[in-house]
Amino acid sequence: MRYSTYFIHTLFETPKEAETPSHIFLLRGCYIYPVAAGVYSLLPLGHRVAEKIKNIIRDELNAIAGLEITMPVLNPAELWKKTKRYFDIGQELIRFKDRKDREFVLAMTNEETVTDIAKHFLRSYRDLPVMLYHIQTKIRDEARPRGGLLRIREFFMKDAYSFHRDFEDLDAYYPRIFNAYLRIFARCGLNSIPIEADSGIMGGTGSHEFMLESPNGEDRFVVCTHCDYRANTEKAEGVKSTRDESIEAPPPREKIATPGVKTIADLVQCFGAGEADFLKTVAYDADGELVLAVIRGDYAISTAKLTNHLKAVHLDLASEELLAARGLHAGFLSPVGIKGTRMVMDTSIGKRDLFVAGANEIDMHYKNVLFGRDFEIDEKADIAEVREGDACLKCQQGSLRIGRGIELGHTFKLGTKYTAPDSMDVTYLDPAGEQKRVIMGCYGIGVERLMASVIERWHDDSGMIFPITIAPFQVAIVAIGKNPAVVDAAEKLYEQLSSRYEVLYDDRDESAGVKLKDADLLGFPIRVVISQKLLKENNVEMKIRKTGEVIICAQHALEATVEQIAEKLQPTLEGLPYMAE
RNA sequence: CGGGGCGUAGCGCAGACUGGUUAGCGCACCUGCCUUGGGAGCAGGGGGUCGGAGGUUCAAAUCCUCUCGCCCCGACCA
Numbered sequence: 084m085r086y087s088t089y090f091i092h093t094l095f096e097t098p099k100e101a102e103t104p105s106h107i108f109l110l111r112g113c114y115i116y117p118v119a120a121g122v123y124s125l126l127p128l129g130h131r132v133a134e135k136i137k138n139i140i141r142d143e144l145n146a147i148a149g150l151e152i153t154m155p156v157l158n159p160a161e162l163w164k165k166t167k168r169y170f171d172i173g174q175e176l177i178r179f180k181d182r183k184d185r186e187f188v189l190a191m192t193n194e195e196t197v198t199d200i201a202k203h204f205l206r207s208y209r210d211l212p213v214m215l216y217h218i219q220t221k222i223r224d225e226a227r228p229r230g231g232l233l234r235i236r237e238f239f240m241k242d243a244y245s246f247h248r249d250f251e252d253l254d255a256y257y258p259r260i261f262n263a264y265l266r267i268f269a270r271c272g273l274n275s276i277p278i279e280a281d282s283g284i285m286g287g288t289g290s291h292e293f294m295l296e297s298p299n300g301e302d303r304f305v306v307c308t309h310c311d312y313r314a315n316t317e318k319a320e321g322v323k324s325t326r327d328e329s330i331e332a333p334p335p336r337e338k339i340a341t342p343g344v345k346t347i348a349d350l351v352q353c354f355g356a357g358e359a360d361f362l363k364t365v366a367y368d369a370d371g372e373l374v375l376a377v378i379r380g381d382y383a384i385s386t387a388k389l390t391n392h393l394k395a396v397h398l399d400l401a402s403e404e405l406l407a408a409r410g411l412h413a414g415f416l417s418p419v420g421i422k423g424t425r426m427v428m429d430t431s432i433g434k435r436d437l438f439v440a441g442a443n444e445i446d447m448h449y450k451n452v453l454f455g456r457d458f459e460i461d462e463k464a465d466i467a468e469v470r471e472g473d474a475c476l477k478c479q480q481g482s483l484r485i486g487r488g489i490e491l492g493h494t495f496k497l498g499t500k501y502t503a504p505d506s507m508d509v510t511y512l513d514p515a516g517e518q519k520r521v522i523m524g525c526y527g528i529g530v531e532r533l534m535a536s537v538i539e540r541w542h543d544d545s546g547m548i549f550p551i552t553i554a555p556f557q558v559a560i561v562a563i564g565k566n567p568a569v570v571d572a573a574e575k576l577y578e579q580l581s582s583r584y585e586v587l588y589d590d591r592d593e594s595a596g597v598k599l600k601d602a603d604l605l606g607f608p609i610r611v612v613i614s615q616k617l618l619k620e621n622n623v624e625m626k627i628r629k630t631g632e633v634i635i636c637a638q639h640a641l642e643a644t645v646e647q648i649a650e651k652l653q654p655t656l657e658g659l660p661y662m663a664e
Numbered sequence: 665c666g667g668g669g670c671g672u673a674g675c676g677c678a679g680a681c682u683g684g685u686u687a688g689c690g691c692a693c694c695u696g697c698c699u700u701g702g703g704a705g706c707a708g709g710g711g712g713u714c715g716g717a718g719g720u721u722c723a724a725a726u727c728c729u730c731u732c733g734c735c736c737c738g739a740c741c742a
Contacts, residue, residue, distance in 0.1 A: 092674085092692085093703095094674090094675055094676090094691090094692085095675075095676085095691060095692075095703060096675055096676045096677095096690095096691070096692095097675090097676080098675065098676085099670075099675090099676075099677095099734095099735080100670090100734060100735050100736095101735085102735080102736070110675095111675095117734090119733090119734090120733080120734065120735085168742065171742080172741095172742060173740080173741085175740090175741065175742080176742085191742065192742060194742080223741085223742090225740095225741070226665075226739080226740055226741070227736095227737095227738090227739090227740080227741090229735090229736080234741090301741095386739095386740095525742095527742095561701095563700060563701060564699090564700045564701090565699090565700075566700090592700095593700090593703090594699075594700055594701095594702085594703075594704055595700050595701045595702065595704095596700085596701075596702040596703050596704075597702085597703050597704090598700095598701095598702090598703095599701070599702050599703090600702060600703050601703085603702090612701080614700085614701065615700095616701080624701095
């Protein structure tokens with residue numbers, strides 16, 4: 084491809100809306116163009132990268148018997164009502180009516196349509212297992228798009244769905260998709276970290292997120308310093324030390340006036356004690372029901388864990404009205420004396436810990452509150468946010484470090500969420516002629532986010548550094564000067580290399596500086612330079628973008644050298660944290 | 665949805681506080697000359713409803729009200 088006839092308009096200055104490296108360079112390099120908040124066009128360079136990523140995904144999924152299909156974005160609302168997602172999902176799901184007043188939604192994933200296909204066609208155990216996937220536009224009205232391509236409202240997602248005879252078969256299949264994911268990210272040049280993810284009802288090893296550790300990521304996960312425990316903070320659990328003070332004769336509960344003292348920080352100041360000496364009670368509105376969550380003062384409540392524990396669809400802080408209806412007051416809440424209200428207690432509270440707690444009366448607290456004596460709660464669960472430095476629950480030896488990362492992909496053992504009788508009701512006949520329920524898994528990867536993540540990982544001050552597997556062009560040729568001999572030689576090299584590689588030949592009448600800077604910005608893995616000086620010795624120069632290494636070689640040896648370098652730049656698939664198949 | 669910031673040429677900015685010629689600068693773009701190893705030089709040129717609406721005024725990019733858009737932090741995120 085000749086630069087002069089291609090579509091590249093690089094920017095010297097950074098558009099002010101861009102802050103993260105991938106966003107800055109994608110805009111400056113003319114890979115993308117914004118259309119609206121969180122909506123982008125992919126320009127020729129960006130399009131090429133996206134297509135290459137898609138092809139890697141296809142390659143790996145086809146290798147594990149995945150079958151590519153295409154399902155529509157436009158879905159009848161009826162289908163989404165069957166699975167109840169129509170009601171469970173908030174405003175991210177775009178709903179509208181067609182000209183005949185029929186309700187539609189814009190699919191944000193395709194569980195409904197794919198399960199409908201499964202229900203229609205899969206009848207016998209002989210039809211299972213099967214994995215169907217597609218790479219299709221997804222539309223989500225995100226509350227806050229951010230970071231350029233990192234979180235957008237319309238994007239390509241590869242979503243795959245597998246159907247199985249039973250859980251054993253799903254368990255047997257799962258490592259194949261897990262390992263394919265590791266290979267996909269590795270082939271894109273990324274070292275992904277699989278972490279245990281919040282899997283709602285499934286539990287166990289039912290769900291993994293594949294993270295790229297990055298300061299610009301919006302997810303948090305824990306990593307054990309000692310063992311291989313890695314988990315999303317929404318699920319991660321650390322060891323909690325209950326104090327269990329050995330009090331022979333616990334002092335009696337005592338009421339104390341605490342005017343205006345509402346938060347744990349206020350209490351710490353007022354009582355001159357540590358955060359762990361207080362009982363924190365937070366009131367939630369769980370699908371309309373008032374729930375009190377009780378935790379030790381030095382922990383924060385994880386709304387994700389609490390939501391899962393309660394199996395709630397929507398969880399919000401309780402409104403003043405909801406509290407007032409029970410005669411309760413935020414800031415002075417406690418489980419002491421509460422009856423007829425659902426309460427959940429975190430495992431951080433020990434049987435023998437003395438606490439300061441609210442008195443459920445404005446401006447009043449209790450001292451010396453003891454679980455089992457001053458209040459009772461049957462429902463005990465881990466609802467605490469894990470903390471940096473907490474001991475690892477799995478190995479009991481390491482401590483937990485909290486990392487920030489970008490979620491590249493998600494694998495999920497769905498089970499019967501969509502095939503259940505109260506959902507889409509999908510069954511098959513087993514060899515004995517018995518009707519059995521189909522078991523499902525689903526697996527997703529966001530294409531644009533993956534592209535942006537690669538740049539987050541691979542860039543320097545000058546620009547992007549694409550892995551050779553997904554670079555829009557593997558080789559850039561820069562001719563310096565207009566000397567006919569140089570131009571002639573460059574044309575020849577271009578022709579020669581084009582037969583085996585994707586080459587961008589910078590044939591513009593631009594100064595050397597401009598061309599070299601552009602080649603750096605755009606991130607081509609191998610740069611070939613031809614100039615008068617080099618030509619005199621019958622040489623050409625090659626520079627490896629990733630390492631900065633410069634190689635001068637004889638013109639006739641160019642092709643062989645490029646091949647050598649290209650080979651060296653291939654990512655390795657050895658040593659990934661594969662799951663045993 | 666809460667908090668903060670910004671809207672003037674394709675991009676980056678000045679002008680606004682203190683209203684007043686024809687709204688300016690750099691980059692990019694077009695023409696010509698010249699130049700070619702790290703974002704050259706000279707000369708000429710095109711491009712603006714100052715985000716939008718309403719108001720104040722003899723006069724509004726500038727002051728007031730409303731509104732729309734974009735970015736960042738947080739909440740939220742099948």
